[in-house]
Amino acid sequence: MAEPTITLEVWRYHPEQEAAPRFQPYQVPYRPDWVVLDALNYIKDHLDGSVAYRWSCRMGVCGSCGMTINGVPRLSCAAFLKEYYPRPVRVEPLANFPVERDLIVDLTDFLEKLPAVRPWIIRRDAGPPDAEFRQTPEELETYRQFSMCINCLLCYAACPVYALEPRFLGPAALALAARYTLDSRDQGRAERHPVVAGPDGVWDCTLVGECTTVCPKDVDPAGAIQRLKLASALAWLRDVVLPWGRR
Numbered sequence: 732m733a734e735p736t737i738t739l740e741v742w743r744y745h746p747e748q749e750a751a752p753r754f755q756p757y758q759v760p761y762r763p764d765w766v767v768l769d770a771l772n773y774i775k776d777h778l779d780g781s782v783a784y785r786w787s788c789r790m791g792v793c794g795s796c797g798m799t800i801n802g803v804p805r806l807s808c809a810a811f812l813k814e815y816y817p818r819p820v821r822v823e824p825l826a827n828f829p830v831e832r833d834l835i836v837d838l839t840d841f842l843e844k845l846p847a848v849r850p851w852i853i854r855r856d857a858g859p860p861d862a863e864f865r866q867t868p869e870e871l872e873t874y875r876q877f878s879m880c881i882n883c884l885l886c887y888a889a890c891p892v893y894a895l896e897p898r899f900l901g902p903a904a905l906a907l908a909a910r911y912t913l914d915s916r917d918q919g920r921a922e923r924h925p926v927v928a929g930p931d932g933v934w935d936c937t938l939v940g941e942c943t944t945v946c947p948k949d950v951d952p953a954g955a956i957q958r959l960k961l962a963s964a965l966a967w968l969r970d971v972v973l974p975w976g977r978r
């Protein structure tokens with residue numbers, strides 16, 4: 732009996748050579764244990780070596796295989812063909828980013844924004860090189876989920892605010908700002924505050940929550956942004972309304 736197949740409609744675009752993008756259909760073997768990335772690798776190996784896309788770990792860790800799959804931003808290494816079969820699977824680049832070629836998008840915007848939130852531990856008193864800064868399990872738990880981000884940028888592809896206002900720092904950068912600000916070892920809240928609460932920061936967020944819905948690592952960027960909004964409001968209250976209470 733012939734092996735069952737499934738159709739992958741792959742978004743193709745080579746900007747230097749083509750005037751407009753197009754969808755190219757490929758018939759690939761249908762195997763229930765295959766993910767979309769397996770099907771793309773089959774195309775690459777057996778049908779058309781010119782298809783361009785990124786991947787590395789194949790296990791939801793590196794964050795490089797994000798694509799729009801049947802309209803939803805997903806990791807292609809975590810999207811099983813059996814979720815779609817026998818319907819075709821339409822594969823497009825992540826939305827809201829310029830396309831370099833086919834399914835590869837240009838991440839420069841995020842990479843330039845990320846350092847602005849200072850995503851590292853800032854200390855005024857670092858102590859000797861072998862100093863230890865211990866945490867309780869409860870202190871770890873306050874930021875642990877925000878530290879799970881793999882920079883896959885599915886949240887930017889899903890964010891309607893980022894789609895309309897590309898200057899917005901965006902969900903992952905702000906989730907990482909929360910990750911470090913909530914860390915009991917960090918003393919950088921005041922340094923991050925002008926950026927986090929500035930004109931392109933948390934107050935741009937309209938609480939749609941799609942970032943959290945699509946996040947494959949349960950990071951909850953929307954929750955991180957709400958926590959930063961609360962901290963920003965409290966800082967304003969302390970510094971402007973109750974300045975005599977300032978430490």
Ligand code: SF4
Pocket residue numbers: 879880881882883884885886887902903906942945946947948949950951952
């Ligand atoms: S917050 Fe989630 S969706 Fe956004 S980049 Fe990090 S892991 Fe990906």
Ligand code: FES
Pocket residue numbers: 786787788789790791792793794795796797806807808809
């Ligand atoms: S290939 Fe690394 S997250 Fe999918």
